[in-house]
Structures are given as structure tokens and as C-alpha cells.
Amino acid sequence: MADFRSDTVTRPTLLMRQAMAAAEVGDDVFGDDPTVNSLESYVAGLFGHEAALFAPSGSMANQIALQLHVQPGSELLAGGDAHVVTYELGAAAAIGGITTRTWPSVGADLDVEQIGAMIRPLGYPSVPTRAIAVEQTHNLGGGTVVPLPVLESLRSVADKSGIALHCDGARIWHAHVADGVPLATYGALFDTLSVCLSKGLGAPVGSLIVGSHSRIAQARVLRKRMGGGMRQVGILAAAGQYALENHIERLADDHARARRLAEALAPLGVVDLAKVRTNLVMIDLSKSSLDAPALTDLAAKQGVLISPMLPDLARVITHLDVDDEGVDRAIVVLRDLLTDAV
Numbered sequence: 385m386a387d388f389r390s391d392t393v394t395r396p397t398l399l400m401r402q403a404m405a406a407a408e409v410g411d412d413v414f415g416d417d418p419t420v421n422s423l424e425s426y427v428a429g430l431f432g433h434e435a436a437l438f439a440p441s442g443s444m445a446n447q448i449a450l451q452l453h454v455q456p457g458s459e460l461l462a463g464g465d466a467h468v469v470t471y472e473l474g475a476a477a478a479i480g481g482i483t484t485r486t487w488p489s490v491g492a493d494l495d496v497e498q499i500g501a502m503i504r505p506l507g508y509p510s511v512p513t514r515a516i517a518v519e520q521t522h523n524l525g526g527g528t529v530v531p532l533p534v535l536e537s538l539r540s541v542a543d544k545s546g547i548a549l550h551c552d553g554a555r556i557w558h559a560h561v562a563d564g565v566p567l568a569t570y571g572a573l574f575d576t577l578s579v580c581l582s583k584g585l586g587a588p589v590g591s592l593i594v595g596s597h598s599r600i601a602q603a604r605v606l607r608k609r610m611g612g613g614m615r616q617v618g619i620l621a622a623a624g625q626y627a628l629e630n631h632i633e634r635l636a637d638d639h640a641r642a643r644r645l646a647e648a649l650a651p652l653g654v655v656d657l658a659k660v661r662t663n664l665v666m667i668d669l670s671k672s673s674l675d676a677p678a679l680t681d682l683a684a685k686q687g688v689l690i691s692p693m694l695p696d697l698a699r700v701i702t703h704l705d706v707d708d709e710g711v712d713r714a715i716v717v718l719r720d721l722l723t724d725a726v
Contacts, residue, residue, distance in 0.1 A: 386710035387689045391555075391638075391663060391703035394586040400626045407622035411615050412438070413608070419618030423625050427579065427592045430628075431571025435600035436592045438621055440612050442554045443472045445578035445591040446517075447479060448606045452576060452599050453515035453548035456481025461502055462517040464489040465524040467552055479610065483511050491525020491659075494518070494534050500541040515548040516541075520570070521555045521562075524693065526656070527642075527664030527701075529559045532569070539573045549573065554580040554591070558662040561635045575599070584635055584663065585627035586704040590620050631704065638663040641702040641711045648715040652722050667698040667718070674725040679718075688717045 387393050396404065410416030420438050428436040439445040446468050454460050460476060462469050464486040468476065476482040487499055499516065506512045518538065521527045542549040551574040553559075560567055571577065576595040581587035593603050607613060614620075639662050646660040654667050667690075669676055676692035683690055691699045700714065 385684075385687050385689055386706065386713050388700045388702065388706060388710075388714060389689050389691045391584045391701050392582050394582075394704045396588050396623055397586065397704075399630075400586065400623050403622045403626040404619050407618045409616040409618035412617050413613045413615060417616065417618040417621070419625070420621040423621040424592065426625065426628065428594055430567045431577060431579075431594050432568035433571055433577075433594045434597045436594045437600050437603045437607060438614075438617065438624075439591050439593060439607055440589060440614065442552075442578055442580045442583070442591040443475065444607070444610060444612050445593045446472060446550075446552050447475045448603050448610070449550050449576040449578055449593050449595070450476055450482060450515065450517065451480045451606055452595070452602055453550060454480065454482045455514065457483065457511065458514040459483045459485055459504065459511045460515050460517060461499060461513055462486055463491075463494075463519065463522075465491070466517060466519050467523055467554070468517050468519075470524070485513075489524070492520075492522040492528035492530045493525075494530060494538065496534060496537040496541060499538065500545070503541070503545045503547065505545070513545070513547055515550055517550045517552060519552045519554075521559050521662050521664075523555075523664070526659040526666040527555065527558065527662035528659050529562050529661050532563065532565050535570075535573050548575040550575065551577040553577045554583050555662065557584060557632050558635055558639070561632065562639060562661050581624035581627055584638065584703060585624075585631045587623040587627040588620065590624050634704075635663065638702040638704070638706075641706065641708065642700070645700060645702070645711050645715055648719060649722065652719070652726050654722055654726060663702045665700040666693070667700065667722075668696065669698060669725075670696045672696075672722065672725040674721070679721060679725075682721050683717055686717045688714045690718075
């Protein structure tokens with residue numbers, strides 16, 4: 385099977401497994417795991433922040449970060465199709481007591497003036513806005529990249545209103561490779577970031593929350609409260625460290641393969657090439673006789689796995705475990721199926 389469902393399906397490489405096997409470990413709940421401590425320091429440095437905290441998942445990392453900024457009964461602003469409000473099972477409300485208000489779904493194409501107009505100040509009886517969350521790259525937007533000038537303008541809006549700016553940076557590595565923006569430049573714009581090691585980079589598990597010393601100290605308490613305290617987790621941290629040192633620049637290969645697949649499908653009118661910037665290709669089936677679940681099922685029967693994201697939207701993701709042969713296979717299968725459907 386050629387598996388394009390997600391860049392989370394990658395398996396540790398042989399050298400990554402060797403790094404895991406050789407990892408020095410300790411009890412991370414006591415702060416005694418040297419490999420975790422090293423990873424946290426390394427990632428904080430990449431983004432120009434003071435500290436970082438290793439977490440089991442991106443969803444937990446996001447939700448911990450949001451709780452750092454937004455007190456129960458206060459409000460988070462985010463895009464209507466943002467991961468933190470669509471794919472984290474209502475955790476902001478269920479766990480953090482956070483009210484969420486969203487702007488219309490536009491992917492990475494943010495209207496900063498509109499977002500600024502949504503901010504509510506402190507004071508009875510309104511629900512005060514305490515943070516804005518931005519996704520980089522944007523998943524449902526097709527892996528699109530929020531431009532640096534837009535983020536800089538949003539930072540100014542947040543500063544003017546005295547609220548926090550959080551980045552769901554699960555695939556920020558892809559934005560860094562696509563636009564050449566240094567990670568530290570992104571880091572300087574946000575109060576906190578969550579960054580993922582298992583999307584694209586190929587580590588088996590793990591994300592980190594990045595921020596100031598005081599915020600990360602509080603994050604450690606929240607992680608424990610949410611059941612995220614881990615013990616000899618240096619085995620996993622070693623995989624993340626290896627991924628960061630060896631797999632960031634190769635993301636350009638994933639981008640090139642996604643582009644090649646997109647260009648093959650674009651003549652059928654199902655792909656917007658302008659939005660294919662990184663490793664995601666969204667297939668628009670709104671004018672097709674197939675819906676996303678049907679296309680997914682038919683492709684799977686021919687050995688190509690993709691993901692139905694919405695009834696008329698399917699997603700194809702290139703990653704570490706997909707080579708040129710796999711892309712060629714996906715092009716043939718998907719082009720044949722779509723040619724008969726559009």
C-alpha cells in the first residue's frame with residue numbers, strides 16, 4: 385500500500401531506532417531524564433525562547449498552551465477550521481473552560497483587520513478575549529503558509545490589545561522550508577508555540593510546548609494534571625532529536641513530490657495549484673460524481689490510501705515513507721478514478 389493518509393504514519397528509520405536504543409534516560413517527572421532535558425533546551429533555542437516542554441501529543445501541547453493564556457470563562461479567537469477547535473474534541477471547553485469564537489474559515493489567508501475587530505476587552509459583562517491561535521502550516525487550508533508580514537501584523541494587534549498569540553506549529557517545519565523564514569523569526573512572534581515531531585519529521589510520537597521559563601513551569605503542572613507526566617521518556621525524545629537534526633531539510637523532497645502529484649491532477653480541475661505550497665494536496669470533489677469517502681474507498685482497493693476530510697474534500701500527504709514510485713502509483717490511480725468522475 386502507498387499510504388498518503390497523513391505524515392504521522394511514518395515509521396522510525398534504522399538510525400533513529402539506534403538513537404532510541406542508545407538514549408540515556410531518567411525519570412522525567414522528576415526532571416531527571418537527560419535526553420528529554422537536552423531536547424527541550426534544543427527546541428527552545430531553535431525558536432529563540434527560554435524553555436520548552438515535551439508532551440505526548442500535539443493536541444495536549446496545544447491545550448496546555450491555551451490554558452496558559454485563557455482562564456476559564458475567557459475567550460480564544462481562532463479560525464473556524466483550526467485544528468484546536470475542529471480536531472481536538474472540544475478540549476478547550478471540556479478541559480480548560482475556554483470559550484471559543486471563530487472567524488470564517490479561510491485557511492492561511494487571514495484578515496488581520498477583521499480579527500482585530502473581534503477582540504473583546506476586559507470588563508463586565510462581555511467575555512474577554514485573552515488569546516489568538518494561528519495554525520502554521522494550515523491543515524484544512526491544504527498545507528498553506530501564513531505569510532510572515534501577516535503574522536507580524538497580527539502580533540501588533542495582539543500587543544495593542546494586551547492579549548497572547550499562540551501558534552499551532554505542528555507543521556511549522558514545512559513553513560520554514562517552504563518560505564525560508566528562520567524558526568527563531570517565527571518564535572519571536574508568538575508567546576507560545578506547539579511543535580510536532582511526528583508530522584513530517586518521522587519521529588514515532590511527541591510534541592513540545594515552547595515559551596518562557598515561567599510559562600513552561602506552569603505548563604509542566606498542567607501536563608501532569610492532564611495525565612501527561614512521563615517517566616523514562618528519553619527513548620522517545622532521542623527519536624525527536626534525531627529527526628530535528630536529520631529530517632528538516634529533506635522536507636523539500638516531500639514538497640516536490642506533492643507538487644508533482646498536484647500538477648498531474650490539476651488538469652482535471654480538482655486541485656488548486658496556488659495552494660500547494662508544502663506536503664499537502666487537497667482534492668476538491670464538489671464538481672465530481674464521487675464524494676471523498678467513495679474516492680478513498682476506491683483508491684484503497686487499488687493500493688493507495690488517502691484521507692476523506694470533508695464530504696467533498698480528500699487529502700493526500702507526502703512524507704518520509706513515500707518515495708517517487710509511490711507518488712507515481714498515486715498519480716495513476718487517482719487520475720484514472722477522477723477522470724471518470726469529473
